[in-house]
Amino acid sequence: MQHVALPVAIPQAEKTSTLKRAITAGVIGHFVEWYDYGVYAYVATYLALAFFNGSSLMPVFATFAVAFFARPFGGLIFGYIGDRIGRQRCLAAVVVLMSLSTFIIGILPTFERVGALAPVLLLLCRVLQGLSAGGEIAGASSFVNEYAPEGKRGLLSSLLPAASAVGLLLGSVLMLYLSSNYSKEFMSSWGWRIPFFIALPLGIVGLYLRTKVEDTPLFRELLAKKGADPSPLKSSLTKQFKWIVVAFGATLSYGVGFYMVLSYMPSYLKTVVGFKPDQVFSVTAVILIAHIIALPIWGAVSDRVGRRPVIIVASLLLIGLTYPAFRLIAESGSFGMAMLSGAILSAIIAACAAPLFAYMAEMFPTSVRASSISIGYNASVMLFGGTAPYIATYLIESTGNPLSPSFYLMAAAAGAAITLFLAPSARAGHLSALRRD
Numbered sequence: 001m002q003h004v005a006l007p008v009a010i011p012q013a014e015k016t017s018t019l020k021r022a023i024t025a026g027v028i029g030h031f032v033e034w035y036d037y038g039v040y041a042y043v044a045t046y047l048a049l050a051f052f053n054g055s056s057l058m059p060v061f062a063t064f065a066v067a068f069f070a071r072p073f074g075g076l077i078f079g080y081i082g083d084r085i086g087r088q089r090c091l092a093a094v095v096v097l098m099s100l101s102t103f104i105i106g107i108l109p110t111f112e113r114v115g116a117l118a119p120v121l122l123l124l125c126r127v128l129q130g131l132s133a134g135g136e137i138a139g140a141s142s143f144v145n146e147y148a149p150e151g152k153r154g155l156l157s158s159l160l161p162a163a164s165a166v167g168l169l170l171g172s173v174l175m176l177y178l179s180s181n182y183s184k185e186f187m188s189s190w191g192w193r194i195p196f197f198i199a200l201p202l203g204i205v206g207l208y209l210r211t212k213v214e215d216t217p218l219f220r221e222l223l224a225k226k227g228a229d230p231s232p233l234k235s236s237l238t239k240q241f242k243w244i245v246v247a248f249g250a251t252l253s254y255g256v257g258f259y260m261v262l263s264y265m266p267s268y269l270k271t272v273v274g275f276k277p278d279q280v281f282s283v284t285a286v287i288l289i290a291h292i293i294a295l296p297i298w299g300a301v302s303d304r305v306g307r308r309p310v311i312i313v314a315s316l317l318l319i320g321l322t323y324p325a326f327r328l329i330a331e332s333g334s335f336g337m338a339m340l341s342g343a344i345l346s347a348i349i350a351a352c353a354a355p356l357f358a359y360m361a362e363m364f365p366t367s368v369r370a371s372s373i374s375i376g377y378n379a380s381v382m383l384f385g386g387t388a389p390y391i392a393t394y395l396i397e398s399t400g401n402p403l404s405p406s407f408y409l410m411a412a413a414a415g416a417a418i419t420l421f422l423a424p425s426a427r428a429g430h431l432s433a434l435r436r437d
Contacts (some may be wrong), residue, residue, distance in 0.1 A: 018214070022147040023156055025088075025213045026140045027163045029095045032199075032206035033136045035167030036102035036129065039195040040064060041263040041389065042171050042284075045270065046192035050110040051118045057267060058397070061390040063123050068386025070130030075374025076233060078135020082142060082370030083232035086223075088215040090139040090370065092207055094132045099203020101128035106196025137357075138374035145361035146216035146369075151303055157361070158299025158354035161254070162292050168262055169288040171195055176281035218366050232371040236364075240372045243363040247376025249419025253315045254356055255377075255385030256412035257349035260405060262291060264389040265342060272402045273330055273338065283338045290343035294350035302355035311359070312420045314351030318413035321348065326406035352416070384412055 040047070044060045052059045074094075082090035105125045111118040140160055148156040174195055182191050214220070222228055229235050236244065266284050269275045275283070302310045325341040332338075364372040392405035 019147055019149075021213045022216070023144060023159065025209045026091070026144040026147075027159045029091055029206040029210050030136065030140050030160050031163035031167045032095055032202045033098050033133060033167070034164035035170050035202060036098045036199045039102070039171040039199075040105075040126070040129075042168075042175050042266055042281075043192045043195065044267050044389075046188055047122070049188055050192065051108075051122050053111045057271065058390065058393050059119070061264075061267075061393050063119065063126055065387040065390040066123060067126035067130035068382045070127045071134035071378040071382050071386070072375070074131030074134025075138055075378040076134075076371070077131065079138050079371035079374035080232055081135070082139045083368055084228055084230075086215040086219055087139050087143040087146070087370065088210065088213065090135055091143060092210045094135040094139065095203055095206040095210060098129060098132035098136070099199045099206070101125045101132065102196055102199035103203075106193040106199070134374060134378045137377055138370040141357040141361050141373050142369045143216060145358055146218045146366070148358075153358040153361070154299040154302035154307065154355050155296055156299070157357040158295045158302075160357050161258075161350070161353040162295040164258075165262065165288050165291045165295070169285060169292070172266070172281050172284045172288060174198070176278060176285065179277035179281065222366050227367060229367040232368045233375075236368045236372040236375055240364055240368060244372055244376040246419060246423045247360045247363060247373065248380045249416055250311060250356060250359060250423075251377050251380035251416070252384060252412040252419070253311065253318055253352035253416040254349060255381040256388050256409050257318065257345070257352060259385045259388040260392060260409050261342065261345050261349060262288060264392055264405075267389070268392070268405070269329075269338065272396060273333065275335070275338070279335055283335070283342055286339045287342040287346045291346035291350050294347040295354045298351040298354035299358075302358065307355035307359035307362075308420050308423065310355045311352055312417055314348050315413040315417040315420070317348045318345075318352070319410050319417070321345070322409045322413070323403065323406045326403050330402040352413075 041064065044057055044064075048054060048057055048060045078090045078094055081093065102125075105122065108121050108125070109118055114121075137160075141157065144157050144160060145153050178191050178194060179187060265287060266280050269280045269283055270277070298310060298314075322345065325345050328334075328341045329338045360373045360377065361369060388405075388408065391408055395404035395408065396402055
């Protein structure tokens with residue numbers, strides 16, 4: 001692995017308050033981003049009624065998947081901003097775009113009122129969400145890892161996917177409350193809009209936090225030396241392509257696992273297993289809590305043994321356990337078994353996620369870090385992660401086999417394991433010759 005430009009240590013004056021503010025800004029903003037982004041999947045059945053005239057979930061998840069094709073473009077735009085202008089400004093811009101586009105979904109007219117224009121407007125909002133999400137991960141990964149002290153990058157950057165899961169958990173708990181206390185008629189006609197309205201105040205909080213912290217010491221040093229790359233995209237593709245491919249492959253297990261188990265699962269439990277809404281969101285909450293608890297544990301482990309071994313072992317576990325877990329969920333019909341199986345899968349996916357963001361940040365030099373991460377990560381999620389709910393729905397409807405989505409996740413995990421077996425070995429957090437650009 002290349003020697004890269006991450007800080008060996010935070011200056012003494014910044015070790016306390018500055019570090020806390022920086023990590024909080026990155027993590028809280030990430031939470032806002034992924035609450036906004038994930039709530040779409042939780043209201044999928046209501047969106048089918050509101051925007052697609054009550055048809056199947058396939059057009060809802062097709063819209064979900066199409067938006068992912070905007071992610072690489074968002075990554076290129078905001079990755080450029082992050083590498084040329086600064087991580088902090090990139091992060092402030094993306095949280096505004098995500099919150100506004102999510103809020104607008106909540107006020108869109110339905111199919112009943114404007115006909116075919118309704119799904120078109122929904123798609124446009126999803127594309128804006130995709131642009132924002134494409135810039136968020138690269139900016140936040142660079143920001144947090146450039147502030148994090150050596151030996152704690154895995155732990156601190158694992159808080160990013162944890163924030164994503166907390167955002168999803170908030171959406172899940174909110175939907176549990178709404179579905180338990182209000183009628184189906186209310187939820188179908190108006191109640192599904194409530195989670196989207198909440199995006200606006202959350203976005204204001206995220207923006208405030210991200211504008212109250214300085215850019216990273218490494219990026220400020222880069223600007224002071226006039227070392228910012230004038231063409232970070234070109235330099236990423238020409239000089240970092242090998243490592244972009246590694247980032248692409250390393251993302252597969254988490255990218256597909258996140259959207260298959262943590263995002264698509266509520267729809268699977270409702271439409272395939274036949275759980276009631278309160279059961280669906282209770283299971284989802286347990287899955288997310290298990291994921292959140294496991295993330296910092298695996299992040300700390302990766303600081304001691306390396307990023308690559310943790311992701312490889314977790315990917316192999318997914319290959320072996322995904323099919324049995326889906327079978328228990330689908331065939332047992334047991335509420336408790338669904339909780340247990342889902343929690344095990346989500347804890348394994350956490351092991352794929354926790355080391356990933358430090359692993360990617362450590363691949364690339366400061367001058368092109370945001371652009372390079374955005375290309376590798378977003379391309380992987382666009383092609384395989386964001387399409388997971390649609391592919392899962394298609395596989396079930398075309399084969400009649402409720403277990404068929406498990407094979408897709410197993411294939412993705414195999415791809416990640418093969419990539420990392422072939423990639424050069426490195427003990428993340430123990431690299432001996434870190435340098436500054």
